[in-house]
Amino acid sequence: MEFRDNKAIYLQIADYVCEHILLGKWKADEKVPSVRELAVEMEVNPNTVMRTYELLQNKNIINNKRGIGFFVDENATEHVKTYRKIQFIDDELPVVFRNIYLLNIGFDELEAKYKTFVKENFNA
């Protein structure tokens, strides 16, 4: 995996896991790769993956079944959305807001663009 420059590696791995869950590649109650397997795949220190898994356990996205391994929580999709929403509001939205302010973009203009975007990309 290509890591980006500005975000801690253990958080980038958390994003990778969350993405797999949202896309349905890893389903509820299924086993996720072991710490070692994911560390080898990502070419990172296993302690880093352990830190990712501890974070995701705290967010109730994965569970540790002692002696068997880590599993996707039955409500993982909901929990991923909650976790990602907080991240988006805290980290990404301020950057967007800054540009909206600096470039003096109106909210009605944004709303129109947003609606077109949703239509084109999600057919909704």
Add this chain to the structure above:
Amino acid sequence: MEVIKTNYTLVYYLTNTVGMIKINNLNFGYSKHKPLFKNMSMQLSNGHIYGLLGKNGAGKSSLLKNLAGLVYAQSGTLEVMGFTPAKRQPALLEQICFIPEEFYLPSVKIDSYVKANAPFYKNFNHSYFFELLKEFDIPANNKLIDMSYGQKKKFIIAFGLATEAKLVIMDEPTNGLDIPSKAQFRKIMASALTDDRCIIISTHQVRDLDNLIDTVIMLDENDVALKASVEEITNKLTFKKVKELDESIIYAEPSLSGYNAVMPNYHNEDSKLDMELLFNAILAEKIKFKPLFN
């Protein structure tokens, strides 16, 4: 009797998770007038990959040689798994795998080399060795002398890891490896780290290894300038790109779009450790970092 006694030390060590390596007030130098380490102290534990950094001549290779019992300290103590490496007891040496930067391999085939050297390591794992050779793309019936530098390096890494030694010491392991081999090396090291193993890698090529290292040890001016886990470093410091410099910034380097900067982590940000930037920052502003890590 000596052998039995030392084995007890090892059993004690392995059943009790104490610091694997204990260095106390170590003084070392190749000449009395030019000390390399002055009263150096530090402890290292199993379950970690330590990245040993330092300028040329800071003593990285010398520290590794001290750990492997290849050179002797002038004073102070150095303990590895309860042993003193300088005594070179077989019970310890079979638990140490040392991959030096420069090495010599005899003019024999791989299987004769293994036949002659594997018996020194009682846990040598032959099937793991051949697995590693395969992963590194080295034909098992090659003659060592006919291989390129990079292939030889991969061979000794494979042999070293197959010893199943508890202490793995590597001096510049990625030197001479081509691009695919570096990725294979990272995968192999990620799977080689177990709870009972301690891995120490010295390197100038931090970009090759920075995601493998969980704890940074930096040598400078005859001592340990920094020993801290990546987590501790990024808890205390933020690494980020900034447009303009201000006084909160401890150290910065110009980049395309502004500056790459290091500053105290005031806002609890989870940034990615930039090991090269940290290295240069500590060399330049050692006094400012000292109070942060103690």
